[in-house]
Amino acid sequence: MTPSSSLDELVEALRCLPGVGPKSAQRMAYHLLQRDRRGADRLARGLDAALQLLHHCARCNSFTEAEVCERCLSSRRDASQLCIVEMPVDANSMEQTHAYNGLYYVLMGRLSPLDGIGPKELAFERLFARATDGVVKEVILATNFTNEGEATAHYLSELLHARGLKVSRIARGLPVGGELEFSDAATVAQALRERRDFV
Amino acid sequence: MTPSSSLDELVEALRCLPGVGPKSAQRMAYHLLQRDRRGADRLARGLDAALQLLHHCARCNSFTEAEVCERCLSSRRDASQLCIVEMPVDANSMEQTHAYNGLYYVLMGRLSPLDGIGPKELAFERLFARATDGVVKEVILATNFTNEGEATAHYLSELLHARGLKVSRIARGLPVGGELEFSDAATVAQALRERRDFV
Ligand SMILES: [Zn+2]
Ligand SMILES: [Zn+2]
Numbered sequence: 237m238t239p240s241s242s243l244d245e246l247v248e249a250l251r252c253l254p255g256v257g258p259k260s261a262q263r264m265a266y267h268l269l270q271r272d273r274r275g276a277d278r279l280a281r282g283l284d285a286a287l288q289l290l291h292h293c294a295r296c297n298s299f300t301e302a303e304v305c306e307r308c309l310s311s312r313r314d315a316s317q318l319c320i321v322e323m324p325v326d327a328n329s330m331e332q333t334h335a336y337n338g339l340y341y342v343l344m345g346r347l348s349p350l351d352g353i354g355p356k357e358l359a360f361e362r363l364f365a366r367a368t369d370g371v372v373k374e375v376i377l378a379t380n381f382t383n384e385g386e387a388t389a390h391y392l393s394e395l396l397h398a399r400g401l402k403v404s405r406i407a408r409g410l411p412v413g414g415e416l417e418f419s420d421a422a423t424v425a426q427a428l429r430e431r432r433d434f435v
Numbered sequence: 436m437t438p439s440s441s442l443d444e445l446v447e448a449l450r451c452l453p454g455v456g457p458k459s460a461q462r463m464a465y466h467l468l469q470r471d472r473r474g475a476d477r478l479a480r481g482l483d484a485a486l487q488l489l490h491h492c493a494r495c496n497s498f499t500e501a502e503v504c505e506r507c508l509s510s511r512r513d514a515s516q517l518c519i520v521e522m523p524v525d526a527n528s529m530e531q532t533h534a535y536n537g538l539y540y541v542l543m544g545r546l547s548p549l550d551g552i553g554p555k556e557l558a559f560e561r562l563f564a565r566a567t568d569g570v571v572k573e574v575i576l577a578t579n580f581t582n583e584g585e586a587t588a589h590y591l592s593e594l595l596h597a598r599g600l601k602v603s604r605i606a607r608g609l610p611v612g613g614e615l616e617f618s619d620a621a622t623v624a625q626a627l628r629e630r631r632d633f634v
Contacts (some may be wrong), residue, residue, distance in 0.1 A: 241500070242481070242484045242485045242488045242489055242500060243485060243489055243498050245481050245484065245485070246481040246482065246484070246485040248481070249474070249477045249478040249480070249481035249482075250452075250478065250481075252467070252471050252474025252475070252477065252478055253449075253452075253463050253466070253467070253474075253478075254462060254463060254466045255459070259616075260454070262524060263453060263524075264452050264453060265485070266498075266522060266523065266524070267452075267453045268451070268452075268482070268485075269485060269486075269489060269498060270543050270544070272451050273486060275448070275451025276451070276482050276485070276486055277482070277486060278448045278451065279448040279449065279451055279452075279478075279479075279482055280478075280479045280482035280483050280486075281448070282441070282444050282445040282447070282448035282449075283445060283448075283467070283475050283476070283478060283479035283482075284479050285441045285444065285445070286441045286442060286444070286445040286464070286467075286468060286475070287468075287472060287475055287476060287479075288441075289441045290441055290442055290468060299442050299465075299468060301440070301441060323465060324465065325461060325462075325465070344469050345469070417458075
């Protein structure tokens, strides 16, 4: 159709979304322009606001608009327990169990050498500083039971042990290869209850 | 995670994309914020530019930044033939056959009563005005061979016949239920060659 440049650019820009190939990007662009211009505008505004306002919580590393997020500031939480998860959605899964009342640290990823994501990219030093604040007594590793999540847990357990912390791992109540995000609350609760010392 | 409002809003805004549910929207938001902020910014800019610059070609109804698109302005095209397609991607499929040198009219949809899309929503009056410019001799219906595409072709053929135009339909060289966008050029070329008078 001799597509004009701003159409091409929009299609190309939509491909930055994970799982969106050239065909879906084209379909999305036409849909937005033809059927949902208000939605497109809302998305542009939403992206701008999120990029501008959101940054990492100084304590748990999750996204927040404040310096420290609400959960980290809560006085009703047991600050002696620190649960380490890969992503914010994983902390949501933990919350939905109503079986955990400690604090969180969100890695925002997992060790993945093939993708060039190592301890430096995940800023493990920040985690160690957080975990050794003198208040945290137990670190609960709740990374996924994928190969990468397991490797991350093993790596972290050694370094956290070396810093004199009690380190536990949620139980493999989740199926092998499973991810927290796709598990029901009961399974995640079970896995939390059966956490074992990390050896 | 007590997600902040601009994060919630971004997740909600991403759901305006076709085929994107709550889980994928969340995944997309985290991906953009954590791993591809430049992509997110590019997408916001791309949406803004597309919304501002793109509108419908005054002749073929496809998207263009100009009043009339390049193809409609080309003097090398046979203006006596007008091929009606559902979407711009379908015109692309026709072009890739190198078997058609006429002009196009893009419906930007198809009749779909269940979705509330009728002749008015598709602005059929504009199409009729375009087809009865005195230059067009033959209208080639190249809507998809889906139920809705077929219904659209039948509906249009009657009204175009009534206006004294020769109306043809590309041959059912495409499999039943097939869509132009997903057919190879040879099949689409065959369907074009074997077009028959619309009865
Ligand atoms: Zn926090
Ligand atoms: Zn045009």
